[in-house]
Amino acid sequence: MSKTFSAIWENAYGLLVDDGSLALGALAAVAITWLFAVIATAAFEQLGGGLLLVMICVLVLANLYTAGRRIRHTRSLE
Amino acid sequence: MDVVTLAVAATPSFIASSVEFVEALTIVLAVGTTRGWRAPLVGAALAALTLAVIVAVIGVALVTVVPRHVLQIVVGILLLLFGLRWLRKAILRHAGIVALHDEELIYQREVAELRAQGLRKNEWDWVGTVISYKSVLLEGLEVAFIVIAFGAGGASAMSAAIWGAIAAGVVVIGLGIALKQPLTQVPENTMKFGVGAMLTTFGVFWSAEGLGTEWPGDALSLFGILAIILAISWGSVRMLNAMLPSGAQVGARNV
Numbered sequence: 001m002s003k004t005f006s007a008i009w010e011n012a013y014g015l016l017v018d019d020g021s022l023a024l025g026a027l028a029a030v031a032i033t034w035l036f037a038v039i040a041t042a043a044f045e046q047l048g049g050g051l052l053l054v055m056i057c058v059l060v061l062a063n064l065y066t067a068g069r070r071i072r073h074t075r076s077l078e
Numbered sequence: 079m080d081v082v083t084l085a086v087a088a089t090p091s092f093i094a095s096s097v098e099f100v101e102a103l104t105i106v107l108a109v110g111t112t113r114g115w116r117a118p119l120v121g122a123a124l125a126a127l128t129l130a131v132i133v134a135v136i137g138v139a140l141v142t143v144v145p146r147h148v149l150q151i152v153v154g155i156l157l158l159l160f161g162l163r164w165l166r167k168a169i170l171r172h173a174g175i176v177a178l179h180d181e182e183l184i185y186q187r188e189v190a191e192l193r194a195q196g197l198r199k200n201e202w203d204w205v206g207t208v209i210s211y212k213s214v215l216l217e218g219l220e221v222a223f224i225v226i227a228f229g230a231g232g233a234s235a236m237s238a239a240i241w242g243a244i245a246a247g248v249v250v251i252g253l254g255i256a257l258k259q260p261l262t263q264v265p266e267n268t269m270k271f272g273v274g275a276m277l278t279t280f281g282v283f284w285s286a287e288g289l290g291t292e293w294p295g296d297a298l299s300l301f302g303i304l305a306i307i308l309a310i311s312w313g314s315v316r317m318l319n320a321m322l323p324s325g326a327q328v329g330a331r332n333v
Contacts, residue, residue: 019163019166022163033286034289037289037290041290045290048289048292049282052282052291056282057310059309060169060311060314061166061313063166063322067170067318068321069321071175072321074148
């Protein structure tokens with residue numbers, strides 16, 4: 001039974017997460033957006049979406065830049 | 079159904095579901111051509127039935143019972159995670175760091191494995207049924223998720239997303255029956271790039287709207303968000319190409 005649950009969990013996790021830092025970054029971006037919504041409700045209506053979009057774009061670029069650097073470093077050691 | 083609903087729910091659902099159906103079709107074809115058609119078709123039908131129940135129960139319950147803004151936040155976060163996973167992999171594939179998805183290679187590998195397992199005459203082919211059921215269910219779960227995500231806007235959007243996925247299934251299965259071989263001509267890797275960008279776009283849109291943002295132009299702003307995500311993705315491919323000109327030769331494993 002535990003094997004079945006473990007397989008279901010692995011499939012569900014694999015469906016959503018490929019790189020842990022990217023997933024955590026996305027969750028952090030939504031959390032920051034939520035904080036902004038709580039702190040500055042009026043401004044959030046106009047700016048909240050743009051803030052989340054910018055954070056997601058920066059996250060993608062940063063994650064891939066880090067991945068690229070990691071690969072380049074690995075290659076330099078070979 | 080208005081044009082905007084069709085554009086923002088049915089079309090992305092059709093494109094995203096097509097990719098998943100192509101992958102499921104490859105496995106069912108491999109089982110069918112090596113072990114006979116009865117067992118894999120029964121497996122695929124059982125999986126389709128399971129998926130119909132999942133979409134009917136979860137999808138309809140979500141749209142009708144859960145408050146709209148809560149649904150938008152939950153679906154938005156799941157879409158962000160799901161979409162960013164697709165987008166990252168697609169960018170790495172286009173930069174030559176991860177091998178491109180090759181249906182022909184997957185088909186040949188699956189056929190070789192199935193032939194190696196052998197087949198006993200006069201017995202129900204449980205191996206064929208289970209492999210077919212599992213592959214259709216797993217790919218189909220992604221279709222179910224896509225339908226629920228694109229249909230999160232309400233009953234009309236859910237209906238459009240379901241019809242988009244059904245149309246994708248009919249087209250892909252129809253082509254599979256007609257050609258009797260994996261659909262290698264489908265530009266799957268490019269489609270995956272687009273789907274990753276679309277899922278991420280919807281994730282940003284729903285999450286922010288669920289938290290209280292008013293997007294300029296409402297659903298029409300999706301096109302603007304998509305353009306920005308695509309531009310960033312294209313920029314990421316260029317950045318990786320500049321950092322790693324030898325691309326796939328790097329043979330990276332853990333990126």
